[in-house]
Every structure is written in structure tokens, then in C-alpha cells.
Amino acid sequence: MTLKLLKRVMPYALLSTAVIATSAQAEDLPPAIQNLEQQGVEVIESFEAPGGLTGYVGEMRGRSLAFYLTPDGDHVIVGTMLDKDGNNLSEASIQELVVGPKFESAWPELEDSNWVRDGDKNADTVIYTFTDPNCPYCHRxxxxxxxxxxxxxxxxxxxxxGILKEDSLTKAATILGSEDPESAMQKHQTSFEQGGIEVDRKRVSAAHLEVKANNSLMQELGLQATPSTLYRGEDGKITMVQGLPNPQALERMMGPRP
Known part of the structure; x- marks a missing residue:
């Protein structure tokens, strides 16, 4: 096993430690927030929220969430806060305080993972996406x-x-282990409706560990759906989109439509 592959399959203990803000020490938290911690919530950071509330962001079982302490300090509201225009303030806070820093730390790991290039190697915008060969949303x-x-x-x-179906891993390894992975990926895309690329056992043998390493990376990052896509926006911050992006998210990710 290569050093690169060994790094991919090891747990990311350092990553999970790096994203915990030291300002959110358990002993400094109000009792209502400490009660959430006892239920398995990992408090990461606090922030000033509208309406006299104190906002918090954290993670529970790999999922990010926002919650709000009322001014009396005795009640906690868990859920999404919208402003008068319908903007999701909770999601913005999660992106800024949890998702952005977490994936900023993980960006070198994405660069060093086992990926297939799709497009001009000199393109200005580089986007990482976790792709299962049997995922219809990845295809779309x-x-x-x-x-x-x-x-x-x-x-x-x-x-x-390779996470969705029994042959997902072997198809992914066939693509990744091909002499020309980019051409193999294109072949798979064009034949997707007919079942996609034909499994090649020789190529599977050459690349199945790399696919398993990618599976481990996806799990350790807390990503639960394909496609899960990460990109660096115009402001330099990293954003993650799970599932099929809507047209607005697509343009934020890729720029104005050509």
C-alpha cells in the first residue's frame, strides 16, 4: 500500500479537531446549551443572531445544525431561521462557521485523492465532486x-x-484503473442509460483500493449523498453542495452560463 493510499484510509482525527473553535468551551456554555451537548451535539462556535438571540452552530452525527438561545438563557430553538425576505440565515451561518473552515482544511486532501479529470486541464475553475457510477443525479x-x-x-x-449498488465499486474501479480514465469516464457517461461502463476485472484489481480510499474520505467528511460537490467561490471561500444543484447554485459554482 502506498503512503498516499495509507493517508487516504486513515481517520481524519486532526481534521475533526481543527474545526472545533476553542471559544466554545463546555464549561462556559449556558446550561440549556450544555444539555444539547449531553444529547450528542458538538458545539463549534457562537454568534450574534437577530432578535436578541444568541446563535450557535455545531454538529451531530456528522450533520451540521444551527440553534438559538433565547434572551432569558433558559430556552433553545433548534432549526432554520429565515429573514423577512426568506433568506436562510441558519445555512449562511453554518457555511461560514462550520462548512467553510472544515472543507478549507480538507481541500488538500481532495487534491490528493483519487480523481478523474473531466475537462480542460487549464480551466480556470476546478470543482471536486464525489461521483458514484450508478448515481443518476451524478449523471444529470x-x-x-x-x-x-x-x-x-x-x-x-x-x-x-462505490456506495450505491453492489457493482458501484467495480464500475468506479474500472474507470479509475483504466489507461485513460478520462475517456473511460466519457464512455460511461454516454452509455449510462444502458448500464454504463462494462466491468473489467483487471482494472478493478488495479484500482479497487483507491475507490475504497475515496469511500473513506467521503465518510470522514460527513458527506452522505452523491453528488457531493465542493468548489472555491469568487470570495475564495469553499462551499459544499450535496445533491443535484439548482440553476442558481450551478451558476454560483461555475460562473455565468457560456
């Missing part, structure tokens, strides 16, 4: 991205995983 995402890829503006880097 690639179709959505085609105008940007064909115009040379975006390079997708498919981090191949």
Missing part, C-alpha cells in the same frame, strides 16, 4: 455542467466512489 449533474466543460471554463474532478 455532468449533463448540466456540459456547457461550461465544453467551453473550457470548468474542470470537474470526479472523486470516484
Amino acid at each position: 449533474f455532468r449533463q448540466q455542467a456540459a456547457p461550461w466543460i465544453d467551453a473550457g471554463k470548468v474542470q470537474l474532478r470526479h472523486i470516484m466512489v
Whole structure:
């Protein structure tokens, strides 16, 4: 096993430690928030919220969440806060205080993972997406991205995983272990409706450990769906989108439609 592969399958203890803000010490938290901790919530950071509330962000079982302490300090509201225009303030806080720092630390791990390039190697925008070869939404995402890829503006880097079906891993390893993974990926995309790429046992043998390493990376990052896509926005911050992005998210990710 190579050093690179060994790094991929080891737990990311350092990553999980790095994203915990030292300002949110358990002994300094109000009793109502400490009660949430006892229920398994890991408090990461606090912030000033509208309406006299104190906001907190944290994680529970790998999922990010926001919750709000009332001014009397005795009650906690767990859920989504919207402003008068319908903007999701909770999601914005989670992105800024949890998701962004977490995936900023993980970005080098994405760069060093086992991925297949899809698009111009000199494209200005590089996007990482966890792709299962049996995922219909991954296939649709690639179709959505085609105008940007064909115009040379975006390079997708498919981090191949095998989690959805029994033959997901062998298909992913066939693509990743091919002499020309990019061509194999294109072949799979064009034949997706007919079942996709034909499994090649020789290629599976060469690359199945790399796919398993990608599976471990996805799990350790707390990602639970494919496609899970990460990109660096115009502000330099990393954003993560799980599932098929809507048209607005697609343009934020890739820029104006060519």
C-alpha cells in the first residue's frame, strides 16, 4: 500500500479537531446549551443572531445544525431561521462557521485523492465532486455542467466512489484503473442509460483500493449523498453542495452560463 493510499484510509482525527473553535468551551456554555451537548451535539462556535438571540452552530452525527438561545438563557430553538425576505440565515451561518473552515482544511486532501479529470486541464475553475457510477443525479449533474466543460471554463474532478449498488465499486474501479480514465469516464457517461461502463476485472484489481480510499474520505467528511460537490467561490471561500444543484447554485459554482 502506498503512503498516499495509507493517508487516504486513515481517520481524519486532526481534521475533526481543527474545526472545533476553542471559544466554545463546555464549561462556559449556558446550561440549556450544555444539555444539547449531553444529547450528542458538538458545539463549534457562537454568534450574534437577530432578535436578541444568541446563535450557535455545531454538529451531530456528522450533520451540521444551527440553534438559538433565547434572551432569558433558559430556552433553545433548534432549526432554520429565515429573514423577512426568506433568506436562510441558519445555512449562511453554518457555511461560514462550520462548512467553510472544515472543507478549507480538507481541500488538500481532495487534491490528493483519487480523481478523474473531466475537462480542460487549464480551466480556470476546478470543482471536486464525489461521483458514484450508478448515481443518476451524478449523471444529470455532468449533463448540466456540459456547457461550461465544453467551453473550457470548468474542470470537474470526479472523486470516484462505490456506495450505491453492489457493482458501484467495480464500475468506479474500472474507470479509475483504466489507461485513460478520462475517456473511460466519457464512455460511461454516454452509455449510462444502458448500464454504463462494462466491468473489467483487471482494472478493478488495479484500482479497487483507491475507490475504497475515496469511500473513506467521503465518510470522514460527513458527506452522505452523491453528488457531493465542493468548489472555491469568487470570495475564495469553499462551499459544499450535496445533491443535484439548482440553476442558481450551478451558476454560483461555475460562473455565468457560456
